[in-house]
Each structure stands twice: as C-alpha cells, then as structure tokens.
Amino acid sequence: MSTATSQKAEAVLEGLSEAQRQAASYLDGPLIIVAGPGSGKTRVMSHRMAYILATGVPPWRTMGVTFTNKAAAELRERCNILASRFVPNAAETNVSTFHSFGARFLRIHHDAAGLSRDFTIYDRDDQERMLKLIISDLNADAKVGEVLSSIEKAKNNNQKPDMFASIDTGYRHELHAEIYGLYEAELQKSNGVDFDDLLLKPYRILVQDDHIRSEMQDRYQHIMVDEFQDTNALQFELIRVLGDTHRNICVVGDPDQSIYSWRNARPENMERLAEVLPGCKIFELSESYRSTKTIISAASGLIAHNPRMIERVLFTNNEQGEPVEIGVTEHPEHEAAVIMDLVDRRMRSAVSKNGVGNLDDVAVLYRTNAQSRALETECSRRGVQYRLIGGMRFYERREIKDALALLRIVVNPNDETSLRRIINVPPRGIGPATLRKIEEFSLLNGVTLLDAVLLASDPTESRGLGLGNAALRKVRAFSDFVRTLVLNSETLYPNDLLEYALKGSGYNDWVQKDEETRAERFQNLEELGMLTEQYSNPDDRIEPRQALSDLLEHTALFANVDTLDDGVGTGSDELNSNVDAVGAITLITLHQAKGLEFDTVFIAGVAEGLLPHAMALNVRTQDEYEAACGEERRLMYVGMTRAKQKLHIMWPLYTSSSFHRRPNTPSQFLKEIPEEQVKEIEYARVPGRTPPPPVAFSSSSGVAVDRDPVVPSRRRREREKFSEIGVDDLPEEIRFKAGQRVRHETFGTGVVVNSRPVDGDLRVTVAFSEAGVKIVMASMANLEKI
DNA sequence: GGCTTAGGCTTTTTT
C-alpha cells in the first residue's frame, strides 16, 4: 500500500474502538468476527467494506451477503458514505441478500440451470398449492407442511429426489421422496424455482461449470457475510466455493443469536469455517455499546445456561441502569393493559424530563404472531399509534397474490400455479369439472395449460377441448381476456397493465362485493398500484415487458422486515391518545426483532409453552430436547439484548381471560436470570402466595405502584420448586411415574420412562409404541392412565 | 355443474 492509500484507509477507520479497528482492518485471509449484541457489528462491517475499497480494491470485486434486503441496503449505504470521499464508484459494491444474489445469478446463467430468462420465483404459498395438488393426485396420506420441510431439508443438503430417497427407508420417507420428485418435475415444467433453488441451482452450476466458477472465484477478492450463525449447509458451501481463490472470506455473527435452526441453519457453521479454512483468524467484539450493565448481566446469566463451544463474556462501560422488571399479570389482555400503562408512565416521565416522549423508542416482543392481537386491541382502544411487524405480510395477502398471478402468467406462460390460482377467481363458471377437461387436453396434446385455455378463443380448434356450450362460452370469455392482457403487456407499463388486469378480469368489482373486507383489500391493491408506478417510468428506458419482470422479481424477493421504516402506523387515525408522545410503538416477534434495538423493551407472554414454545419442545429424544430448548433460550437472549435502557419481562397467570383459560407456569428461563438484576412486580394476585400484596391501582388497568414486591424470596421459592416438591406432591391426575402405562390422544399408547417436576407441573418422557419417545407436560398432554 | 353458506378445525418462528 502506498502512503497516500494507507492514509485514506486509516481515515476510513476513524471512530472505531481498538477491537473494532483490528477486525475491520485485517485483510490477510479468512476471518471470523464473533460480535455480541450491540457490539457494533454493522459498524465494523461497513467500515471494513469501506477500508477494503480505500486500499484500492475495485468495488465490483467485493461482495457482501446478508439475509434481509434492509441489512443489505444499510451496509451498502453506510459503506458508500464512508468511502465515497476516496472512491468515486463506492456504491458499486456487490451487496445483496443470499436470495437476490442467487436470482441475479440465475437470470444470467438461466440456460445452465435449464430455465428460460423469465422464470418465476415461487414462494411458500405457491409451493403449498403445488404440493396439495400432487398429494391429492397421488391420493397420498401426507401433510403438506411435513413434505415441504422434507424437501427443504433435502435441498439444503444438496440432495436430488433419488439421492434423498436412498438415504433412508420407511413408508413416510419414501412417500416424501416420491412427492419431492413430482414436485421437481412440476417446477421444471412451470419454468419456476423455489427459494431454495435460488441457492441450490447456482451452487450446482458453480460446482459443475469450471468456466463460470473460475470467473466468479477470480472476481470476488473480498467476501463478507452477515449473520453467519444463521447460514445453512448450502449457504456455507456457496460462500466457501465463491471465496476459494482469494480466501478473503470474512464472516460476522453470534452463535448465541442463532434462532433459525428450524430453517436448517447451522449455528456451528461459524466454528466450522475455521476448520475448513486453515489460518482463519478469530476476532471477538465483546463490548456492548447498547445496553445497561444490568441488562447485559441479566442476559449473560441466562445464556450461560446454554452449552457453548467458545466461552464468551459480554461487557459494557454503560451505566448500571434500572433493574429488569419481571411482571406477573392476570391474562394476556391484562398483560397488554399493564404494558400500555407502563408505556404511558414512561412517556409521561420522558415528557417531564426532556419535553418529549417518543413511542418509537418502545417495542413489545413476543414469541408468536397470534400474541399481537391482545396488544393491538389495547393500542386501538387507547388510541396509541402502533407499528405491527410481520403477521400477514403484504405480498402474501390474497388480493395481492391474485393480482400478481394475473401478471405472472403474462411473463411466464408456463406458470401453471398462478393460472390455477386465478382461472376461477373471481368465480367465472370455470369449476373443477371444466378445469379437468382443459387439463386433460393439455396433457394429451403436450401443450401448456395456458395454451389449452387460449384455444377456447379459436372457433374451430376450441371443439377439441370437449366442453359443452355453456362451459366453452365461459372459458372463451376468460381466454379472450388473457389474450388482450398479453397483447397489452407489449405496450403498457406495469401500472396501466395492472389496472387493466384488475378491471378486465372483474377482480375489482368482485372485491367491492364483500362489505367487510373491501376497504382493506382495495387499499392493499392501491398500495400495489403505487409500487407499480416505480416500475413504470418510460424515461428509465426499460421496455414495458422488462419492467414487468423487474417488478415481479421485486415482489418475490422483498420480505417484510425490509419495510420496517416505512411507518406502517396502523392504529387509530385520531390522536386522542392518553399517551403524551409522538411516534408509534413497535409490536414484533422475537425472531424479527433480531438486529433491532429500542430504549424500552417488553417481552410478553414469557410462560412455559409459549417461551419456550411447546411446539418447539415437541421432539423425540433428550438430546433434541436440549437443542430445542437451547434455541428457545437464545430467542429469549435475543429479546433481552434488544433493550438499551429498560427491560420488562411479563408473564400472565392464565392463558386467556375466557372460560377456556388454563393456568400458566412461568418460563423456566425466568429463574435463570440472576436475581440481583431482577425486580419482581405482581400486577395480579398470584394464587398460593401469601399474603397477597397490597396493590395500588391506576385509573385504567390496575398497575401496581412502584415498590418492592412483598413476595417470598426467590431462593425460597426455588427451593420449594425443586427440592421440596416431588412427584408425589402433585395432584393425582398429573402424577406419573416410570413404568406407568398411558394413552395419548394422538400418540396412542405408551409407557412412562421418566418424569420430572417442573413448576407445579410434570415433564413426562413417554415411549409410545407407535409414535416413539415424546416429552410432554402432564397438565397439557391429557395422558390417560391405563 | 357450479356457487354459496355453514360449521368444524387449527394457529411457532420466515429468508
């Protein structure tokens, strides 16, 4: 490096801590950056990318990979801001998500993948539709979700159907393998790919095609990957291959924040990279610039219960801060009310201190999307602005998918899934029987389903379809519409084409029919219309058809977190809020909250069965149980470390307020948080605890005033839970000992092999004769003694 | 043959 160059490079590193600077400026081979929560991960990545450019590496020879479009945009922009002083074309770095990288790769090398350029990207809903059809054609007894996860697993391990079939035997496995094969054939026929294909097909091409591989390997001098703990086997291999020439692979992540193993992520990938790439350097960023000492200690105490390959200690020089509050409430609705009261109080105190309270600084985190309902209702009731992340994602809404399906059949005439989706939506008299005849014709004559439909417009040829007069008339009307739609696509830009499609198909009129839903559906279609405007500027000198393809690619690859900053701001429109604040409170799942931070964080519903979630713990072996529980614990850890100033953890005594309610037990994770960092507050009377704490109520929901809780000491309660309560102390109906024969509704009969009391409940391990070994909670499982 | 309606069932997390 020349002196001038090295001065530029040094300037780019300004403002980094010593540890950050070392990680950002190490360019001598592979490195792993283990970055704890709030340690400046994004900062280090963007500075490092800028540093690479400042040393003279051309932007097009760098590559940055993230999981979300939002993270990609942030990395690109921050790097550009830092480097543009020295490098004029700093914005030309290749920063993208795994999936958009794959899509771009396949658009270029579509021939090698056996696709045409206009292939369709199928999302989960499309996949499910295809599989449903295949399963019902086979008359097979298979669950769509289970087949899908088999297929995903196979693809993530680079197994084609025959390979997948050979790795295991058993009825179910063979059936899944067969369906997988048919599914692949269907994709091929449809000129379509699924999300996994966006990685798998490029990987296979790279492995097989020496020319393409060496071209790419030579090109990418530096590769950086974000959130590496969430990569799967395929993504690991893809990165390894791409970086094999220059070996400048830099991965950033935190094994403690790995929360996607259900999506086949391999948290051990971080450590494994060091084995695969000899001489790999490991940097640790252990100082948190985000949270208070209290929050860091609390979170560290929790995560210490997980077995870890490398011990890590997170620390901070921030202030001590307030204790973590564990709040006990009556039921989820009460929990929501208490949370809103606490938010209200915090906003008011912010107003008195700095003159303004900002709801943007507050988030409520929860395990399942369904939990947002109680919170939404409470926000609406009080007129508090909120921002709901996730739930039903925009591009997954029915009317949006229908509208896009109309456009998709124009771009890709082989896209049967989209054609089936809208051939009789709105109802136009083309029912199952008519559709079957069209299908038969298409199979018999080797033409696409769409071509068979379009035949109906031809007076003579249409007889071949074998339809009655009435049915033919209806298909012909649809066919005529599709023909004009396709013709119009040559000249109309996406905005006008969409409008034509919605009008001409009768979709607009149909949407108006349902009084309940029309306002929302219409609004969503309007929003889609706005998006199409961005792809409809003739000045961009992009042909209408190309613009349409670009639009569809965008809708396929854009996820929901990406729109986080767009202020979805639902809630009531009037600002009659009794909260003195601006902005909007964020409601978000723990998974989606990763990477975000807020001054004040509430984690709601921290009860056994919800966090850890019962479904996650429904596994066969003890080892699997430990692994699943570990992942749920990491989820809790991610949630806790989102908080900068104040963390509230809430759990409701009952599962709901209705008469179906069942008692909850607090999450096992609560007692793993060191008690020095915790203050417990009872907003509801806890049965069995005496005396009931005197509670002072605020106006709306009964929030207790701040005071130290009058409850038995934590140590005493733990002693009660663990040493003094044995199986024999439990109520008869949930008392199961080893050897007891039981019957379960779905698992059938089995024998108890082990049982352990957990918080007034019993964790029972049962070996079922049909279903294998299951671990269940006695109060939930409804086991019958036999 | 196709459409509408009612009732039962289920809902972990998502690039």
Add this chain to the structure above:
DNA sequence: AGCCTAAGCC
C-alpha cells in the same frame, strides 16, 4: 381468520 368439507340451491 382462513381453510376445508358437506349440503342445499340455481
């Protein structure tokens, strides 16, 4: 709330 099925109606 949305999907599926069954039943009754046009």
